[in-house]
Amino acid sequence: MDRAEARDSAQATLPQEVMFHMQEIAQKIRCFVIDNFLFGEADDHFSNDDSFFENGLVDSIGILTLVEFVRDKYAISIEDEEIVPDNWDSVSRVAAFIQTKLGAKA
Amino acid sequence: MKTSSAFSSKVLEIDTEGVTQEIEQAIRKIVFHRFRRWGAVVGLSGGVDSSVTAALCVRALGKDRVVGLFMPEDESSEDSLRLGRQLTEALGITSIVEDIGPTLKALGCYRRRDDAIRRVIPEYGDGWKSKIVLPNLVDSAAYALYSVVAQSPTGETRRVRLTAESYLGIVAATNFKQRARKVVEYYHADRLWYAVAGTPNRLEYAQGFFVKNGDGSADFKPIAHLYKAQVFQLGRYLGVPEEILRRRPTTDTYSLEQSQEEFYFSLPLETMDLCLYAKNHGVGASEVASVTGLSVEQVQRVYAMINSKLRSTQYLHLPPQLIEKVDEVHADTVG
Numbered sequence: 001m002d003r004a005e006a007r008d009s010a011q012a013t014l015p016q017e018v019m020f021h022m023q024e025i026a027q028k029i030r031c032f033v034i035d036n037f038l039f040g041e042a043d044d045h046f047s048n049d050d051s052f053f054e055n056g057l058v059d060s061i062g063i064l065t066l067v068e069f070v071r072d073k074y075a076i077s078i079e080d081e082e083i084v085p086d087n088w089d090s091v092s093r094v095a096a097f098i099q100t101k102l103g104a105k106a
Numbered sequence: 107m108k109t110s111s112a113f114s115s116k117v118l119e120i121d122t123e124g125v126t127q128e129i130e131q132a133i134r135k136i137v138f139h140r141f142r143r144w145g146a147v148v149g150l151s152g153g154v155d156s157s158v159t160a161a162l163c164v165r166a167l168g169k170d171r172v173v174g175l176f177m178p179e180d181e182s183s184e185d186s187l188r189l190g191r192q193l194t195e196a197l198g199i200t201s202i203v204e205d206i207g208p209t210l211k212a213l214g215c216y217r218r219r220d221d222a223i224r225r226v227i228p229e230y231g232d233g234w235k236s237k238i239v240l241p242n243l244v245d246s247a248a249y250a251l252y253s254v255v256a257q258s259p260t261g262e263t264r265r266v267r268l269t270a271e272s273y274l275g276i277v278a279a280t281n282f283k284q285r286a287r288k289v290v291e292y293y294h295a296d297r298l299w300y301a302v303a304g305t306p307n308r309l310e311y312a313q314g315f316f317v318k319n320g321d322g323s324a325d326f327k328p329i330a331h332l333y334k335a336q337v338f339q340l341g342r343y344l345g346v347p348e349e350i351l352r353r354r355p356t357t358d359t360y361s362l363e364q365s366q367e368e369f370y371f372s373l374p375l376e377t378m379d380l381c382l383y384a385k386n387h388g389v390g391a392s393e394v395a396s397v398t399g400l401s402v403e404q405v406q407r408v409y410a411m412i413n414s415k416l417r418s419t420q421y422l423h424l425p426p427q428l429i430e431k432v433d434e435v436h437a438d439t440v441g
Contacts, residue, residue, distance in 0.1 A: 064251060068270060080241075
């Protein structure tokens with residue numbers, strides 16, 4: 001099982017209150033991405049599962065900015081080896097990553 | 107996209123005599139006939155690209171119509187000037203040394219760069235040296251996030267991932283170097299009624315390895331269509347001094363020695379050359395893997411990296427964008 005599969009599997013068994021929390025996180029990340037990388041011009045077709053990279057939404061400076069936003073907003077430390085597409089290439093992936101980090105911190 | 111039938115390291119071999127003649131004619135046409143300028147100014151780094159560009163200009167325009175400029179600054183390698191002089195002596199052209207260190211100091215290049223480094227390494231200061239480097243982007247899926255490598259006066263080395271603010275601050279300050287050099291090149295071009303020759307090879311040009319309005323600025327770029335291996339072949343054919351041909355390409359921009367591989371391309375330039383050629387000619391990843399010694403997954407990552415850089419550096423290639431086309435200007439300049 002690779003990291004993405006492990007994450008998806010973990011999400012599938014999350015209790016309801018945690019899922020709700022995750023939706024909230026995803027919404028915050030989505031707003032950040034729309035404000036900063038889509039300049040507030042997102043259409044309805046932008047999905048939380050869309051790859052940032054494949055859609056040309058975010059370059060490496062964008063990822064750095066997003067990492068710093070997440071680090072400051074959720075007060076979590078993020079190691080270099082955690083900044084990989086598996087964790088950062090879509091709104092859903094970022095939300096799941098944050099959820100995992102917050103879970104580990106609790 | 108063209109398709110290649112037999113891909114090997116030999117695909118980059120060129121008819122050096124034929125290519126030289128073709129470029130010579132093009133330079134004459136561009137400089138004398140289109141620009142109506144009397145010669146060319148070439149900034150010389152002691153590397154193979156600027157050496158070949160200067161040698162081609164000499165063949166095209168004559169040695170009395172080419173001026174070589176050395177523009178060292180406080181952190182330049184001493185080799186750059188020494189090797190550059192070997193070239194200008196071999197070519198018999200006039201050379202001028204312009205020390206851009208004081209200009210860079212006045213602009214705050216070093217101070218602003220060091221301030222940006224101190225955002226991630228607070229103790230960074232006098233006597234320290236630094237460079238910025240990329241992670242390995244070929245062996246695993248990773249983002250092109252730069253780290254600063256800093257060496258203290260006692261020789262201790264630290265590597266710290268840069269924040270967006272510190273990365274942009276370092277690059278913006280360092281870009282003063284390429285832009286100051288271009289200001290000097292145009293000063294001499296204007297006073298001599300010459301054109302400025304740009305020196306990028308195809309890897310640099312296509313992958314956006316240049317500073318906009320810095321080394322990316324020029325009136326003509328005679329080797330921008332040539333892969334690095336082809337520039338070396340021309341260098342041998344044109345008699346560029348052996349030591350220049352043997353020198354490993356560096357950026358000569360940061361105070362710690364920095365290869366172009368660790369700064370930008372992530373692969374030895376020979377391999378990057380072949381990958382770019384292969385991608386441009388529709389060669390499959392497995393064929394490239396068998397020739398380069400990379401795995402298929404690595405070649406796929408290199409292809410993705412090439413696409414990513416093509417996309418992210420589009421801005422560097424764009425001229426100032428107009429809201430409406432100005433027909434009377436456009437009609438005169440195109441063709």
